[in-house]
Amino acid sequence: MSVNQVSVFLENKPGTLNKMTEVLASHNINIRALSLAETSEFGIVRILVNDVFEATNILRENNLIAILTPVLAYEIEDKAGDLNSLLEKFTAANVNIEYMYAFAGKTRAYMIFRVNDTKKAEALLNSKGLKSLTQEEISAV
Amino acid sequence: MGNYFQEEIECAPIEKIKALQDELLPKQVRYVWENVPYYRKKMEAHGVTPEDIKSTADLYKLPFMSKADLRDAYPYGLLAVPLKDCVRIHSTSGTTGKRVIIFYTQEDIDLWNDCTARAIVAAGGTKEDVCQVAYGYGLFTGGAGLDGGSHKVGCLTVPMSSGNTERQIMFIMDLQATIICCTPSYAAYIGETFKEMGYKPEDIPLKAGIFGAEAWSEEMRRDIEKTLGIKAYDIYGLTEISGPGVAFECSEQKGMHINEDHFLAEIIDPDTGEVLPEGTQGELVFTALDKKAFPLIRYRTRDICTLTREKCSCGRTHVRMTKPKGRSDDMLIIRGVNVFPSQIETVLMNNGYAANYQIIVGRINNTDTFEVKVEMTPDMFTDNVGEVQARRKVLEDGLRAMLGIKAKVTLVAPKSITRSEGKAVRVIDNRKI
Ligand SMILES: [Zn+2]
Numbered sequence: 001m002s003v004n005q006v007s008v009f010l011e012n013k014p015g016t017l018n019k020m021t022e023v024l025a026s027h028n029i030n031i032r033a034l035s036l037a038e039t040s041e042f043g044i045v046r047i048l049v050n051d052v053f054e055a056t057n058i059l060r061e062n063n064l065i066a067i068l069t070p071v072l073a074y075e076i077e078d079k080a081g082d083l084n085s086l087l088e089k090f091t092a093a094n095v096n097i098e099y100m101y102a103f104a105g106k107t108r109a110y111m112i113f114r115v116n117d118t119k120k121a122e123a124l125l126n127s128k129g130l131k132s133l134t135q136e137e138i139s140a141v
Numbered sequence: 142m143g144n145y146f147q148e149e150i151e152c153a154p155i156e157k158i159k160a161l162q163d164e165l166l167p168k169q170v171r172y173v174w175e176n177v178p179y180y181r182k183k184m185e186a187h188g189v190t191p192e193d194i195k196s197t198a199d200l201y202k203l204p205f206m207s208k209a210d211l212r213d214a215y216p217y218g219l220l221a222v223p224l225k226d227c228v229r230i231h232s233t234s235g236t237t238g239k240r241v242i243i244f245y246t247q248e249d250i251d252l253w254n255d256c257t258a259r260a261i262v263a264a265g266g267t268k269e270d271v272c273q274v275a276y277g278y279g280l281f282t283g284g285a286g287l288d289g290g291s292h293k294v295g296c297l298t299v300p301m302s303s304g305n306t307e308r309q310i311m312f313i314m315d316l317q318a319t320i321i322c323c324t325p326s327y328a329a330y331i332g333e334t335f336k337e338m339g340y341k342p343e344d345i346p347l348k349a350g351i352f353g354a355e356a357w358s359e360e361m362r363r364d365i366e367k368t369l370g371i372k373a374y375d376i377y378g379l380t381e382i383s384g385p386g387v388a389f390e391c392s393e394q395k396g397m398h399i400n401e402d403h404f405l406a407e408i409i410d411p412d413t414g415e416v417l418p419e420g421t422q423g424e425l426v427f428t429a430l431d432k433k434a435f436p437l438i439r440y441r442t443r444d445i446c447t448l449t450r451e452k453c454s455c456g457r458t459h460v461r462m463t464k465p466k467g468r469s470d471d472m473l474i475i476r477g478v479n480v481f482p483s484q485i486e487t488v489l490m491n492n493g494y495a496a497n498y499q500i501i502v503g504r505i506n507n508t509d510t511f512e513v514k515v516e517m518t519p520d521m522f523t524d525n526v527g528e529v530q531a532r533r534k535v536l537e538d539g540l541r542a543m544l545g546i547k548a549k550v551t552l553v554a555p556k557s558i559t560r561s562e563g564k565a566v567r568v569i570d571n572r573k574i
Contacts, residue, residue, distance in 0.1 A: 005524070007522075007523070007524035009517050009522050009529075009552075009554065010554070011552075011553055011554050011557070016554070037526045038526075039526060039530065041551055041552065042517075042529070042552050044524055044525075044526055044529070046524055060519075063554060063555045063556045063557075064554065064555070065517050065518070065519055065522045065554070065555060066519075067519055067522055067523070067524070069523075069524040098525065114524065
C-alpha cells in the first residue's frame, strides 16, 4: 500500500515555508517527515503528516497549492547496513528512485520513496520480500 | 477557385450586398427598439429613433454598444425574444469583470453555422472531408461554431474538443482527418507533438486547418503549415456577435472576408468614435443585421484592423479585414514589439493555466526586461521539480512563438498577484523613459 505525501508549491522567498508551517500548526497538524527541493524561483515541499486530507484542505484554504502524491514507505532497523540492504532490493527489482527522504522513530527508521510507477514498483519490491507500510501504520509510528 | 458554400451571396455584386444591408438595417433597428427596452432607452438618450434610420448611410447616428453595456444588462437585459424561443447560450469571460452570456434562437444558430460552413468550404472542405474540431466545446463558441459548420458542409465531424493531444493525433491518423479546427497555438502544439512522435508532414493526412480565437503571426502560420503539411486559414469572430465565422480567410490568404449579409462592419477612431474611411486603421465595429435573440448594434470590438474592398481573386465580393492587431486599450511596446496582454492570456489558457498573470516590464542598460508572473494552479503542479520546470519552459516557448520576443516566466503562489479593488493589476511598467 502506498502512503499519501502532501506536496506543496512554495515561492522561493523569505517566509513562505514558515507560512506553511504556521497554517499546519494552527490546525494541530503534526509533520512527521519533510523534504525540500528547490530551484532559484520556487520550491516543492514534501511532507508526511498525521492527517493528509485535513492538511491538504487547510493549505488550499490558505491559498497554497497542495496535492497528494503516492509514495512508498519502508521500515528499517536504525542500525548500520540496513538502508543498504533495503536499497539492494530496489536494485534487484530494477526500481528507479525519483527522490527519497527519511525519518527516525524511537527504535526504528522509516524511508520514504517516490518512484515513477508506484503500483508496479510496490509489486516488484513485494516479490523481493519488502512490505511497504500503510497509511495507518505510518500514522501510528 | 470555386470553393463556395453559398455562392450567390458570397459572390454577389457589391450593389446587391449594399441593397440587402440597406433593407435589413432599418428593420433590425426597429426590431431592437420594439423588443429591447435597454436599446430604446439608449437610443432615446442619444436622440435617435427608428424613423431616423432609413439606410446604412444613417448608421453613424446610432449609439455604440460596448462590453460595459453587456455587463450592465447582464443577464437578460439585451434579450430581444422570450426565453422560450432561445435554444442555447454561450458565454465569454473577457479579461475584466464578470462573464457575458449570449443567447441564440435556432435561426441565430443556423445563420452562424452557415458562416462557419462558408469558412470550411473556402478552406477546401467538402462532404468528402473528415473535419476534426479541436476547439473547446462548451460555453466557448469555438467548438460548437465549427462543429455546426462542419455538419452543414456534410463533413464527417470529429468532435474532439481541445486537449489530450495524443488522442487527437490518434484520431487524425486513424480516421485520416483532412481538416482540423482549433486555436493556432494548439495547432502548433499538435504539430510539435507529431514531430516528436516521428511523423513527417507528408505522413499527416491533414490538408487544411482553420485557426482562430487568438492573435497569431504570419511566422506562426508558416510554421504550422510546414510542420503539419497543410494550408492554414484564419477565422475571426467574437461571441458577442455570434462566434467564429464573422469573417474568414479564402485561399488568397489576404485578409478575411466579413459575412456582410449578416454583419455590417465599420472602422472608427477608437478615441473619438468618428467613422474612418476605407483603408484606414481603426477599431472594428459590428452590427448584426439579422440576429434574433441577442441583436447587437454598433458593437465596439476593441480590435484594431483595416478594411478593404479591393477585388479578391477568389471571386468573393465581401469586404476583407486584416488580422486584428489586438485590443486597442492595453497594448504595450516591449523591445520594439507590440505586446497585447490578451495574447499572453491566450498562451496561458492554452497551456492549462488560469489567466492570472502580471506583466512586469523594466529597463536595464537600455534593454527592456520582460517578465510574466503566472499563478500556479493545482492542475499544473506536481511534486517533481523537473516536471514543473519543463512546464514553465513550455509557457516561455509559447509566449515566444506568440509574441516574437522572449519573456521570463516566474511561477508564483495562487492569489499572490497584486489586486487593486478586486481587479488584478496586469501590467507593471517600471521603465523610466
Ligand atoms: Zn477572397
